[in-house]
Amino acid sequence: MNGRRLALMQILDSRKKYTARELAERFGVSLRTIQRDLDYLQSIGMPLYTEVGAGGGYRALPNRLMPPLQLNQSEALGLFMLLRLLEVIPDFPYGEIRSHLADHYYGSLPPDTKEQIDRIGDHLAFIHRGAEIPAPYTTLILKAAMEKRQLSFDYSTSGGMKITQAFPLGLYYEQGFWYVPAWRGERTLLYRADRMHNACKLDATLPELPTLKAWMKQEDLRERVQVSLAFTPFGARLAQSDPDFEGMADDRWEGRIPLQELPFFARKLLRFGPEARVLQPPTLRSLVAGLFCQAAEQYASDEDDKP
Known part of the structure; x- marks a missing residue:
């Protein structure tokens, strides 16, 4: 697509209405040339609406094709990697064709850029380990x-x-x-x-x-309590992958937790087992201890388990 047709697509994409004569004068070409440009844009899928008579003209309809991106090779490679990354996020909004979008984009690239992408693909992967629970809405x-x-x-x-x-x-x-x-x-x-x-x-x-x-x-105005935790070196490494424990120093974490979220936070700490210890507040320490007792009871010896 030449520069004039690309500029024409961008002008029509503004949703304003233009006559063929206005467009021809704007680009300094004949009516015949601008008509060929309009025919070309329609042929590649840009839906143009034409109104005839006084006050008529051309304008683009919704769901039209967007103007092509003008990217250098580094930007094109980065965009392709981004498209691949989006594929691993489940139920991404407006993602009806995302599984095919990267392939369509790849097919439009020049051979040397495709070769670069193929080489990158041998050394780069995106792995999503989240729960695969559908969220279709x-x-x-x-x-x-x-x-x-x-x-x-x-x-x-x-x-x-x-x-x-x-x-x-x-x-x-x-x-x-x-x-x-x-x-x-x-x-x-x-x-x-x-x-x-x-x-x-x-x-x-x-x-x-x-x-x-x-x-x-917005500021969270809920009542909060100060929480202090001590981790073992191994527990600190586990906690580093959790954004809730950002700002840990010397295997210790301190933060203010909404009072109503303490039961949920206690269950979160349960997964660290002996690798984490609640220093403050006593209420949270009791909640965690209670959860450990409940877990231990499930594994306690029972007469029904004896042969």
């Missing part, structure tokens, strides 16, 4: 958040399935799961997208609903 959730629309969905809880209606602020991906902060009633609750079923958008809107970005910047 990520695109719908994102659309509802952008439109500030209410969602209705069945939500899987420990007590069974519950019909829920809430306004999603957006969604974010963390440690293998998609999370959905959503306004329900008088507060924002956090849902797991993989636990949402039969989701659909409702007509109700909430114009004052904050964005996910604004929500994440």
